[in-house]
Amino acid sequence: xxxxxxxxxxxxxxxxxxxxxxxxxxxxxxxxxxxxxxxxxxxxxxxxxxxxxxxxxxxxxxxxxxxxxxxxxxxxxxxxxxxxxxxxxxxxxxxxxxxxxxxxxxxxxxxxxxxxxxxxxxxxxxxxxxxxxxxxxxxxxxxxxxxxxxxxx
Numbered sequence: 285x286x287x288x289x290x291x292x293x294x295x296x297x298x299x300x301x302x303x304x305x306x307x308x309x310x311x312x313x314x315x316x317x318x319x320x321x322x323x324x325x326x327x328x329x330x331x332x333x334x335x336x337x338x339x340x341x342x343x344x345x346x347x348x349x350x351x352x353x354x355x356x357x358x359x360x361x362x363x364x365x366x367x368x369x370x371x372x373x374x375x376x377x378x379x380x381x382x383x384x385x386x387x388x389x390x391x392x393x394x395x396x397x398x399x400x401x402x403x404x405x406x407x408x409x410x411x412x413x414x415x416x417x418x419x420x421x422x423x424x425x426x427x428x429x430x431x432x433x434x435x436x437x
Contacts, residue, residue, distance in 0.1 A: 295316055308434075315411075322406045324398060331358045332370055339376060339392035346379065346389030375399060 297303035316330060323333055334357050339347060349363050356363070367390060370376040375396035381387035393399075419427065 317412075318329060318410055319407060322403070322410050325375075325406070326403050328399075328403070331356070331361050331366060332375075333403065334358060335363075336375060336392055336396050337367060339390065340400055342391075344391065346391045348387060348389065349387060352390065370396070 297363075298305065319330055319333075323330060328336075335352060338352050338355055349367065353361075353363050367376060368376065371378055375393055377391050377393050379389045379391075381389060415424065
């Protein structure tokens, strides 16, 4: 495996915390690149995939854009345009609430569910290899605890 120093050709960091931050950002971008390579084959962006996963997780219950935005990994996304694109691809359905015209319910379509079924094994095979081969379940657990601790306010 390559250390972050060799990956980005930087000999020295200010300190271990600075090295950790650069390593975290570099690694997150690397993982996103791995996932993007899979999603490109299905004509989806990572954010669109995230929205479909959120809607699937709602188990048929419609969600508002606000409810989706609350749990979206990519906070800066223009959700209206994103939903427009997914609707154009017939992967989601929008229904305007009859009692409150401002409330729009969004659900994943049957085609959206079928697409997720195809994508899931492709992502799993791409990511499982380097997770399960390089990190044990205990290491992954420790890593999760450290990431959660890092975000404590």
